[in-house]
Amino acid sequence: MHIRLINPNTTAGMTATIGEAAKRVAAPGTQTSASNPESGPVSIESHFDEAISAVGVLEEIMKGEREQVDAYIIACFGDPGLMAARELTRAPVIGIAEAAFHMATLISTRFSIVTTLGRTGIIAEHLLDNYGFSHHCRRVRAAEIPVLDLEDDSDAALVRIIDECKRARDEDNIGAIVLGCGGMADLTDTIAEAVGLPIVEGVTAAVKLSEALLGLGLGTSKHGDLAFPRSKTFTGSFAALSHQAFPLK
Amino acid sequence: MHIRLINPNTTAGMTATIGEAAKRVAAPGTQTSASNPESGPVSIESHFDEAISAVGVLEEIMKGEREQVDAYIIACFGDPGLMAARELTRAPVIGIAEAAFHMATLISTRFSIVTTLGRTGIIAEHLLDNYGFSHHCRRVRAAEIPVLDLEDDSDAALVRIIDECKRARDEDNIGAIVLGCGGMADLTDTIAEAVGLPIVEGVTAAVKLSEALLGLGLGTSKHGDLAFPRSKTFTGSFAALSHQAFPLK
Amino acid sequence: MHIRLINPNTTAGMTATIGEAAKRVAAPGTQTSASNPESGPVSIESHFDEAISAVGVLEEIMKGEREQVDAYIIACFGDPGLMAARELTRAPVIGIAEAAFHMATLISTRFSIVTTLGRTGIIAEHLLDNYGFSHHCRRVRAAEIPVLDLEDDSDAALVRIIDECKRARDEDNIGAIVLGCGGMADLTDTIAEAVGLPIVEGVTAAVKLSEALLGLGLGTSKHGDLAFPRSKTFTGSFAALSHQAFPLK
Amino acid sequence: MHIRLINPNTTAGMTATIGEAAKRVAAPGTQTSASNPESGPVSIESHFDEAISAVGVLEEIMKGEREQVDAYIIACFGDPGLMAARELTRAPVIGIAEAAFHMATLISTRFSIVTTLGRTGIIAEHLLDNYGFSHHCRRVRAAEIPVLDLEDDSDAALVRIIDECKRARDEDNIGAIVLGCGGMADLTDTIAEAVGLPIVEGVTAAVKLSEALLGLGLGTSKHGDLAFPRSKTFTGSFAALSHQAFPLK
Amino acid sequence: MHIRLINPNTTAGMTATIGEAAKRVAAPGTQTSASNPESGPVSIESHFDEAISAVGVLEEIMKGEREQVDAYIIACFGDPGLMAARELTRAPVIGIAEAAFHMATLISTRFSIVTTLGRTGIIAEHLLDNYGFSHHCRRVRAAEIPVLDLEDDSDAALVRIIDECKRARDEDNIGAIVLGCGGMADLTDTIAEAVGLPIVEGVTAAVKLSEALLGLGLGTSKHGDLAFPRSKTFTGSFAALSHQAFPLK
Amino acid sequence: MHIRLINPNTTAGMTATIGEAAKRVAAPGTQTSASNPESGPVSIESHFDEAISAVGVLEEIMKGEREQVDAYIIACFGDPGLMAARELTRAPVIGIAEAAFHMATLISTRFSIVTTLGRTGIIAEHLLDNYGFSHHCRRVRAAEIPVLDLEDDSDAALVRIIDECKRARDEDNIGAIVLGCGGMADLTDTIAEAVGLPIVEGVTAAVKLSEALLGLGLGTSKHGDLAFPRSKTFTGSFAALSHQAFPLK
Structure with a gap:
């Protein structure tokens, strides 16, 4: 396989x-x-x-x-x-977006997305609509970091992602967070530990x-x-x- | 595990x-x-x-x-x-209903459901709405067989299910069929072979x-x-x- | 009858x-x-x-x-x-939930719900979807009181409910409030008087x-x-x- | 009162x-x-x-x-x-349209409408959307009789309405029928008897x-x-x- | 023509x-x-x-x-x-409402509406639903000015409209603003200049x-x-x- | 310009x-x-x-x-x-798809689409959803002609398109038809004359x-x-x- x-x-x-x-x-x-x-x-x-x-x-x-x-x-x-x-x-x-959405709905009733740049939020919104998950997603959030910062300035990026995830956890009335970028695939465990609720990452x-x-x-x-x-x-x-x-x- | x-x-x-x-x-x-x-x-x-x-x-x-x-x-x-x-x-x-719906949307753009009795179709309709898959399902169909006939009169039941699946294939403009009863779990391969398009079964x-x-x-x-x-x-x-x-x- | x-x-x-x-x-x-x-x-x-x-x-x-x-x-x-x-x-x-929703839509264009615990909000959200009233409800709010406090600590509970209703009135751009618990059935008039807009209670x-x-x-x-x-x-x-x-x- | x-x-x-x-x-x-x-x-x-x-x-x-x-x-x-x-x-x-819709959803999961002229069907469709009942209505049907025929040629009108109601009953997978004209208010019982499922009329x-x-x-x-x-x-x-x-x- | x-x-x-x-x-x-x-x-x-x-x-x-x-x-x-x-x-x-909505969706993915009085917001909401644009509109806002103030006290009205448009621009995550009153038709250019994003006006x-x-x-x-x-x-x-x-x- | x-x-x-x-x-x-x-x-x-x-x-x-x-x-x-x-x-x-949809909703309450191949119908369905026009479109139909037949075998193609348009007119309860291919741009008038209801073509x-x-x-x-x-x-x-x-x- x-x-x-x-x-x-x-x-x-x-x-x-x-x-x-x-x-x-x-x-x-x-x-x-x-x-x-x-x-x-x-x-x-x-x-x-x-x-x-x-x-x-x-x-x-x-x-x-x-x-x-x-x-x-x-x-x-x-x-x-x-x-x-x-x-x-x-x-x-x-x-990986659809994968993450499917998994998130199996472990929570509502989730939020934390993505990189605000300007790509519309892409996530369109996908949610197309796949049928608009009602399951409370909010699309952005950490406002360019994608390559995940490679080049990963410590600072991680801090911003975790901060945004915590805001999602505290304000959005959700059960899970979907990470909105393939480049976050290696950060999942760290984020999950810091934030304390299920983090769903699309690559995995x-x-x-x-x-x-x-x-x-x-x-x-x-x-x-x-x-x-x-x-x-x-x-x-x-x-x-x-x-x-x-x-x- | x-x-x-x-x-x-x-x-x-x-x-x-x-x-x-x-x-x-x-x-x-x-x-x-x-x-x-x-x-x-x-x-x-x-x-x-x-x-x-x-x-x-x-x-x-x-x-x-x-x-x-x-x-x-x-x-x-x-x-x-x-x-x-x-x-x-x-x-x-x-x-198993949600499982089948999720899988069906990953391999087709539209599917139909073939269930046992027409009266339970409303249950499937409500689930499709709740899970966000109403737009992905073209039609909920029933073979009109009582559930226990799957145990007690399985040959006749199988014929009716296959017939209904073929109607779905030919009339519904779909890419996959979801089987609408856990009791059909052992029939999946036979149905798939007879019908010739992907059959998604919820237990598996x-x-x-x-x-x-x-x-x-x-x-x-x-x-x-x-x-x-x-x-x-x-x-x-x-x-x-x-x-x-x-x-x- | x-x-x-x-x-x-x-x-x-x-x-x-x-x-x-x-x-x-x-x-x-x-x-x-x-x-x-x-x-x-x-x-x-x-x-x-x-x-x-x-x-x-x-x-x-x-x-x-x-x-x-x-x-x-x-x-x-x-x-x-x-x-x-x-x-x-x-x-x-x-x-009683559907009853209250139906009545609220007959006297207002938009309503909010004030329920007991935040964790049960999802139940109300699902019902609104199933019944077709999601667009009529602006917000599901919780007074964060356990149900039995309505029996055992009813004065304190009443205060919290009224406070939450007032926030709904002032922030939600609504015409009516739906009370989200059968145990509030005896409080309707008191709440209505305190809040000053129509309060719809499901039992009645x-x-x-x-x-x-x-x-x-x-x-x-x-x-x-x-x-x-x-x-x-x-x-x-x-x-x-x-x-x-x-x-x- | x-x-x-x-x-x-x-x-x-x-x-x-x-x-x-x-x-x-x-x-x-x-x-x-x-x-x-x-x-x-x-x-x-x-x-x-x-x-x-x-x-x-x-x-x-x-x-x-x-x-x-x-x-x-x-x-x-x-x-x-x-x-x-x-x-x-x-x-x-x-x-009376909203009244009939509300009542129909309390006694059935799905209903059809039988109205007078096909050209007014769009009015019913818009109301269903506005009130939130689009998903509860399977089909808007017309008996194709001008409204005043209900006054002037009531026997013939009644026959056509009953025929259309029977088609709704047999083809639409519904539990109730909503009559789509105030002028049918005196026909409800006759239609209900002829058709054999609940007939919801808006005036009453x-x-x-x-x-x-x-x-x-x-x-x-x-x-x-x-x-x-x-x-x-x-x-x-x-x-x-x-x-x-x-x-x- | x-x-x-x-x-x-x-x-x-x-x-x-x-x-x-x-x-x-x-x-x-x-x-x-x-x-x-x-x-x-x-x-x-x-x-x-x-x-x-x-x-x-x-x-x-x-x-x-x-x-x-x-x-x-x-x-x-x-x-x-x-x-x-x-x-x-x-x-x-x-x-003019539909005209503005159509045009706004051709130049942006999401827009907000700035109308006169909050009480007429529901009219805009109903139109958005009927026309299919609810998902494209982030928010219906009101400058809270009576319509005739656009004639009689136009300078003050203009200030309030521009202020509300700026709030829409800064808070709503939008690409365009729809002006929600025919009486604003002569203000479009002034507003557009002050606000700095496309302003869509229905009359024109x-x-x-x-x-x-x-x-x-x-x-x-x-x-x-x-x-x-x-x-x-x-x-x-x-x-x-x-x-x-x-x-x- | x-x-x-x-x-x-x-x-x-x-x-x-x-x-x-x-x-x-x-x-x-x-x-x-x-x-x-x-x-x-x-x-x-x-x-x-x-x-x-x-x-x-x-x-x-x-x-x-x-x-x-x-x-x-x-x-x-x-x-x-x-x-x-x-x-x-x-x-x-x-x-041109969005253009045709917008225009069709301005002259009718409901329309159908007549496109080339059935397999591309899903593309139209997705666009209708994204643009907000799903409720305005009764049906997506296909004349089942390859796109280049519009160039290479245009007489036969025209016959099939007109036939499908007539079926749409007679069966779909619509006020207008949207042509679903840019290659039909020169056929609009001929089709409109043959079919007798407004034909909306996207290029124009x-x-x-x-x-x-x-x-x-x-x-x-x-x-x-x-x-x-x-x-x-x-x-x-x-x-x-x-x-x-x-x-x-």
């Missing part, structure tokens, strides 16, 4: 963080590997970054298909390219959900709107995608 | 079916056991049956707490007593979700509205619950 | 309070009586208390059916056992709604999903329910 | 029908009277008819205020002028809800957005409304 | 303000004219004012139909009489949306529920509407 | 069709131009095609920024890259909405979550985006 974690940004340090977080929670029989696209933004902090990163995510899925990967995780909290990725494979594909949640689906023999439905894309011509820098028949082998 | 499957009805044969289904999907390190209350209805086909069965579910949770069970599954599609059960323990508690889904939560170190939040119940007096036949301090040991 | 008020907890003093509140508003031709189960919690402050109390509520309904009661009120703000109770009878069955509201339905010749629909439960075997301490044919006589 | 039924259209025969239906269900101590505006459409079958009729409704409310009426019913299924009417008085004001429902509110001492909140209108100048044919101070005496 | 702006209140000064605002944004080929009913309230600050004003709006529409006006704008933020007005004509009819928005629809050859659908009203008898002061066949000529 | 229509697919014929449709409705003072990315799919019929096409859309926006284009239209019915595109510019950016709708916003001086808000993206490093084939400061010049 091989689960591939795709870090949609191109910062290798963050890919490593995500890969290690995955390994820590993977079951004995589970192989995990982490990758990131060659091309794309070093961090994802806007709709623009997200749209560009989706291309890399899809390339990583196609690479994984050729390597017969069994499940994929999109390890950025906006779940960039999720629907498109699902079309490319029979394997399960899980976004997605690993376990992938194992769960694989254990059930379930993968992305190819019946209906997530069927493989129709083969067709692509032009220019995307010409390599032309006449690609799916599933890839 | 010990997961207890609680069959809320008192039909031992169905408990065995559920227990075996759980074993089939459990990970190597996972111990599963199945139980049912001593007292309660032999099948659950109404709000009334469900309300009575909740008492037995809670007793089974308390029994499990004394045995230091690590996670609980409520193996009836109405998720009877779920919120109350969560209050009694730090362990995860998962209903809940086992994997329990493993997932335990693997993350997550349990029911004791912060806020799922905290342990306040200790108090109970009268009459429930006197044994009086002054019970939680967590149980 | 005989309306039975069922106090789902087993505190006789609260049953008396509820019974007296009912008498005060009952129409000349209306007979009211109040009862509580023999068995169950002395107060209801959690999902657990609520689940246990539902059994007693259903027993009281069955008792009432043998006495040919004409309508039932479930006098706890979580409306425990409401759907199940409706299955057992052709008579109307009304929960439910009495008048019961009279209204009975006056229209309307009772619980036996067509579809609220039909009488199917007769079946119950085991153990619930064996007396076995092979019970409904309607009871 | 004096309840005034306002028929928003100007067809005296329909006013009489409504008045008689009200009398049939009124409690012993309740005085009912029915009126209609002098000016307005003879039937209400469009948004346009409804907007014009609202003026007459408001005039009837003001007339009622001078006569010290205790409660008002707006006896047209679109509830025309309801919010405006509530501003003019401390008395309860109830629309509103009478009983008015009695209920009055019995509780509740009237329209004057706190917040339903407070009396600010006194001001009106011009032209509405000049008589100028500088009107409320409450009227 | 002739667009008629109907000011639903009868204050000529405000009609002039609205007419000038329209002229300022109208395209070269667009003729605009502004009118107000002869009869009705001098300002609209309640459901009551709104219901009365709807009659005048409809009369202005009928007058316009005889003059072969090409599109209509209802220039009061409650969009009074909108649905009824649409029934009377094949021309587009646009309310509606002019451009009218041009847009006319440019597409689109008008109010006469298929289905916005078809011309059925011809019928009206009585009393509305007798002139009797047997009116639509479209008017 | 220069409006750039971006055809997200790379089929020049379709770009021409879109460009001509735009010219037909553009106001005298409006300059329109149509472009398509060099790189990308020749048609967009899946989430995958859409994700890839978003890159080209964003490149076209950046190209437009350097040319000082005044407004942008994303001329594919899935509105690919819309949020990201808005971040890159102060100009308005409008998707978006042109007029762009003119409307520009006429109001409104552009994408740079306050909050649509602010220009933070400058940062991009790697690999996207390296040219590195350290790009916005706004572009």
Whole structure:
């Protein structure tokens, strides 16, 4: 059972963080590997970054298909390219935002999200709506730290995240907190200890959900709107995608 | 890691079916056991049956707490007593309806439910609303078979379920089907083969979700509205619950 | 016309309070009586208390059916056992939470709820969702008093309730307040006078709604999903329910 | 206790029908009277008819205020002028659509509406949304009869209504039917007998809800957005409304 | 192309303000004219004012139909009489509240509304629900100024509006502000300059949306529920509407 | 005033069709131009095609920024890259799906969509949810024609579209139909004539909405979550985006 974690940004340090977080929670029989696209933004902090990163995510899925990967995780909290990725494979594909939301609703009736920058809050709001979890989330909060500070200035970032989590705990009438960035994957235990209520982190949640689906023999439905894309011509820098028949082998 | 499957009805044969289904999907390190209350209805086909069965579910949770069970599954599609059960323990508690809904949304954009009797469809509708999945479910369908026919007349029941699943597949514009009764847990593979699109079954889904939560170190939040119940007096036949301090040991 | 008020907890003093509140508003031709189960919690402050109390509520309904009661009120703000109770009878069955919500929407565009403990707020939130009134309720507030303080320390409790109602009045942009506990039934007038906007209390509201339905010749629909439960075997301490044919006589 | 039924259209025969239906269900101590505006459409079958009729409704409310009426019913299924009417008085004001919806949800989990013309279905849909009952209504159906046929060709109209109600019963998976026109108030019993499931009619429902509110001492909140209108100048044919101070005496 | 702006209140000064605002944004080929009913309230600050004003709006529409006006704008933020007005004509009819909401969602993900009096906030809330924009609006705010102060004490009014807009900008996590009164149409630029984020005003928005629809050859659908009203008898002061066949000529 | 229509697919014929449709409705003072990315799919019929096409859309926006284009239209019915595109510019950016939805709600109370392939229906459903128009759309229908058939086999395609539109008209209880593909832009009049109710087409709708916003001086808000993206490093084939400061010049 091989689960591939795709870090949609191109910062290798963050890919490593995500890969290690995955390994820590993977079951004995589970192989995990982490990758990131060659091309794309070093961090994802806007709709623009997200749209560009989706291309890399899809390339990583196609690479994984050729390597017969069994499940994929999109390890950025906006779940960039999720629907498109699902079309490319029979394997399960899980976004870390959805993973965290699902898990949070299983252990609490209401949760809050603590993310990096306020400007990305709208992305979380849209996902909550799409996935059906708007009523379960009391508030989307931001620690107002750029994503790469999680790498470059991690101590200061941790302090701000913990402070915001404590405000969530004390003001939001919640049972759990969802961490809103894949780059926080290595901070979960520290935050949980400092804050004292369940902290749900998406990378690790997605690993376990992938194992769960694989254990059930379930993968992305190819019946209906997530069927493989129709083969067709692509032009220019995307010409390599032309006449690609799916599933890839 | 010990997961207890609680069959809320008192039909031992169905408990065995559920227990075996759980074993089939459990990970190597996972111990599963199945139980049912001593007292309660032999099948659950109404709000009334469900309300009575909740008492037995809670007793089974308390029994499990004394045995230091690590996670609980409520193996009836109405998720009877779920919120109350969560209050009694730090362990995860998962209903099979919610488990199936969560899994179905991870592999398809829209699903339908095929349940036993039409009259219980409203229970599924209410759960979809509460959990946030109304928009993901196209239709709640019933094969119109009494629950115990799954035990007593299983061949005929299977035919009707498969027929209804095929209608769902052909008419509902869906990617997956959720089976709406714990008693169908042993039929999943047969149905999936006959119908040809992903069939999500709640008992097995809940086992994997329990493993997932335990693997993350997550349990029911004791912060806020799922905290342990306040200790108090109970009268009459429930006197044994009086002054019970939680967590149980 | 005989309306039975069922106090789902087993505190006789609260049953008396509820019974007296009912008498005060009952129409000349209306007979009211109040009862509580023999068995169950002395107060209801959690999902657990609520689940246990539902059994007693259903027993009281069955008792009432043998006495040919004409309508039932479930006098706890979580409306425990409401759907199940409706299955057992052709008579109307009304929960005090729903009764209060209905009435509040007829005299205001938006209301707030003032309940006892913050932890039970989630129960009110779920009911608002199920009944369709989420948009009409601005806020669920708690006076943070245990239910039995309404009996045992009623002066202090009253002060806290009035204070919270005043905050609702001044901060919530509302036209009415719903009292969130059956035990507040005798305080309505005092609170209304102190707060100066309409106070809607569920016990009294439910009495008048019961009279209204009975006056229209309307009772619980036996067509579809609220039909009488199917007769079946119950085991153990619930064996007396076995092979019970409904309607009871 | 004096309840005034306002028929928003100007067809005296329909006013009489409504008045008689009200009398049939009124409690012993309740005085009912029915009126209609002098000016307005003879039937209400469009948004346009409804907007014009609202003026007459408001005039009837003001007339009622001078006569010290205790409660008002707006006896047209679109509830025309309801919010405006509530501003003019401390008395309860109830629309027959909302009354029927409230009652239907107390005796069933899902209902359908059978109205006169298909083109007015959108009015019912908007009301269901505004009141919070969209999820409780399975379908809005029309018998496709002009409103005045209920007066002028009542036998044929009755047949069509019953036929449509039977279709609702057999196809819609419901527990009750709401009649979607005040002019059907005298047909309720006949329809109920023919169709065999609870038929909820708004005029009679509103009478009983008015009695209920009055019995509780509740009237329209004057706190917040339903407070009396600010006194001001009106011009032209509405000049008589100028500088009107409320409450009227 | 002739667009008629109907000011639903009868204050000529405000009609002039609205007419000038329209002229300022109208395209070269667009003729605009502004009118107000002869009869009705001098300002609209309640459901009551709104219901009365709807009659005048409809009369202005009928007058316009005889003059072969090409599109209509209802220039009061409650969009009074909108649905009824649409029934009377094949021309587009646009309310300024809906116009502003549509435009605001095209340039921002979330907006707030700044209206005149808090008591009319509920009207905006209802419109947001009906039009589908509740999720896009963070907050309905009021500057707490009577509508006519916009005419009579405009400097003080402007200060209060700008102050409230700044609070919205700083506290509401929004990208744009919708002005909630037609009487603010001449203040838009001043407010925008003072506040520094996009200010969407409904009168001007509606002019451009009218041009847009006319440019597409689109008008109010006469298929289905916005078809011309059925011809019928009206009585009393509305007798002139009797047997009116639509479209008017 | 220069409006750039971006055809997200790379089929020049379709770009021409879109460009001509735009010219037909553009106001005298409006300059329109149509472009398509060099790189990308020749048609967009899946989430995958859409994700890839978003890159080209964003490149076209950046190209437009350097040319000082005044407004942008994303001329594919899935509105690919819309949020990201808005971040890159102060100009308005409008998707043709949203444009059509907005216009349809201004002339009807309910509409249906007729799109190309059934598998893309989910994209329309998600957009309806995100934009707030789910309640206004009765049904998403597909003519089941591949997008390029609109170019290559346009007569047969037209017949199927008209047939599906007629079914929508006759079965869906609607007032208008939204065409669900930019490639249908030249067919609008023919379809409207054949079907006999208002047909709303997104390309033309978006042109007029762009003119409307520009006429109001409104552009994408740079306050909050649509602010220009933070400058940062991009790697690999996207390296040219590195350290790009916005706004572009």
